[in-house]
Amino acid sequence: MEFPPSLAAPLAVVPIPVVEAAVRLMFRSLLKRHPALFERLGEHKGKRYGFRPVDLPLVFLVEPARPAVSVMRKPADVAADAVVEGPLFLLLALLEGRSDADALFFSRALTVTGDMEAMLALRNALDGCEIDLPRDLGASAGALAPLVSRAAEAIRRRALAGENAAWN
Amino acid sequence: MELICPAGTPAAFREAVDAGADAVYCGFRDETNARNFPGLNFSRQELGEAITYARRKGTQTFIALNTFMRAGHEDLWYQAARDAVRLGADALILADFGLMAHVAETYPEQRLHVSVQASASNPDAVNFLVEAFGARRVVLPRTLTISDIARLARQIRCEIEVFVFGGLCVMAEGRCSLSSYATGKSPNMNGVCSPASHVRYRQDGGELVSELGAYTINRFPREEAAGYPTLCKGRFDIADARGYAFEDPVSLDVMDQIDALREAGVSALKIEGRQRGKAYVAEVVSTLRKALDAKPEDRRALLARLRLLSEGQRTTAGAYEKRWR
Structure with missing residues (x-):
């Protein structure tokens, strides 16, 4: 499922610092829940990873060594060592290890360019981490935790229906 | 027949166990195993925890130490063997004759399996490893037909494990350059x-x-x-x-031949894919478990969905049903 264009369109005008603040909040929350996430990267921890959702007007750059995430507006030419491109919900499913990255790549649903070894290391690191976005993001939402988790879970269920991502 | 399943990370290991693996094979995070990919494999502590988890669920753990030792650096492999035995591996999967000799002499009680990387595919080769090092099982290369396997099974004195699903290596493994x-x-x-x-x-x-x-x-x-x-x-x-010229970009799938493999004398069916993610492991292991327990006529429908997970999104029976081009 592609991210709804009606929701993606406003992101073309929302100021980048606002989007970036929200993304960084989620990023920090994930790292807090999974402090060993980037340790499996080994020598690839110093690389920069780009994520280009085809259905969003944004590009994300993750730098595990700092660790930091930045957001740019397309058509930004992101200065990354490796870039993965695909629908947002599939990228999020990969983050959780919920879809098989190789199968998506073989089927051409995903494109990877640049340093394949670095991207493979990141895929393996993510896969070993057992990230669960509704649970992990909910954990940082304080009193709103149950609400955030339930909403995120409903979105995930709907987004991944039919994507062969029924792991657990 | 046992179902032998791959795991490249602790998360994939737990998925394999939960999905019904009889045994999970994995390796340390170094060059002692033939899937030495970045971000993959297990630290000593992770493997110890994985073995404990598997034992609780009645699943065995096989540790692959299946690369060839570098002269002058044998200690890396000896240390890996020592740690695997200490952690409680149910079997070591070995390719190097020198390492097999070391394990047979130092840990005579340790169960030893011959890796596909050892390229043992005829009665003389397999029986030599059985007699010299006490090998209990051989993993055969994906270059034999089912008739070849049946002929071999009648002439060797150890169990046979064959690949049935996953990446298809069409070469004489361990000798391919x-x-x-x-x-x-x-x-x-x-x-x-x-x-x-x-x-x-x-x-x-x-x-x-x-x-x-x-x-x-x-x-x-x-x-x-x-x-x-x-x-x-x-x-x-x-x-x-x-x-x-050699093979298409396809994956192996001979699960529709499991009755023939059983009759041929095969003891264990192996799934390739330690480099694949936990989603793949969970899906493939649970599907193949169901297929193993299902009636033959129900297997094809069960297995159809796995094709989408395969390289090239196509599968082949490979050499098991070899036809010359």
């Missing part, structure tokens, strides 16, 4: 075939071009499923024809 030729690195010595460090994909017009080192391996038109750039599955220009 194609990856080494193209990249300087091989599964035999470095634990990597066509290493990702030498892999590059790029778009050229509407085509996806895959490259390994200095070689273009394939060009995939827009609608065609892609594959890994291994030399053995490259598309070559031969005389006036362009096509796959």
Whole structure:
């Protein structure tokens, strides 16, 4: 499922610092829940990873060594060592290890360019981490935790229906 | 027959156990195993925890130490064997005769399996390893027909394990030099075939071009499923024809032959894919478990969905039903 264009369109005008603040909040929350996430990267921890959702007007750059995430507006030419491109919900499913990255790549649903070894290391690191976005993001939402988790879970269920991502 | 399942991370290991594996095979995070990929494999502590988890659920753990020792650096492999035995491995999967000798002499009670990397595929080779090192099982290369396996089974004195699903290596494993030729690195010595460090994909017009080192391996038109750039599955220009010389970019699937494999004398069915993610492991292991327990006529429908997870999104019975081109 592609991210709804009606929701993606406003992101073309929302100021980048606002989007970036929200993304960084989620990023920090994930790292807090999974402090060993980037340790499996080994020598690839110093690389920069780009994520280009085809259905969003944004590009994300993750730098595990700092660790930091930045957001740019397309058509930004992101200065990354490796870039993965695909629908947002599939990228999020990969983050959780919920879809098989190789199968998506073989089927051409995903494109990877640049340093394949670095991207493979990141895929393996993510896969070993057992990230669960509704649970992990909910954990940082304080009193709103149950609400955030339930909403995120409903979105995930709907987004991944039919994507062969029924792991657990 | 046992179902032997792959795990490259602790998370994939737990998925394999929960999905119904009889045994899970895995390796340490170094060059002692033939899937030495970045971000993959287990620290000593992770493996110890995994073995404990598996034991609680009645699942065995096999540890692959299946690369060939580098002269002068044998201690890396000896230490790995020592740690695997200490952690409680149910079997060690070995390829190097020197390491087999070391394990047989130092840990005579340890169950020893012959890795596919040892290239033992005839009665003399297998029986030598049984007599010399007490090997209890041999993993056969994916180059034999089911009739070959049945003939072999009658002449050897150990169990047989065969690959039934996953990546298809069509070579005499342990002796293939194609990856080494193209990249300087091989599964035999470095634990990597066509290493990702030498892999590059790029778009050229509407085509996806895959490259390994200095070689273009394939060009995939827009609608065609892609594959890994291994030399053995490259598309070559031969005389006036362009096509796959050794093998297409496909995966192995012989699960519709499991009754024939059982009759041939096979004890264990192996799934390839330690480099694949936990989603793949969970899906493949649970499906193959159901297929093993299902009636033969119900298996095809169960297995159909796995094709989408395969390289090239196509599967083949490979050499098990070899037809000459």
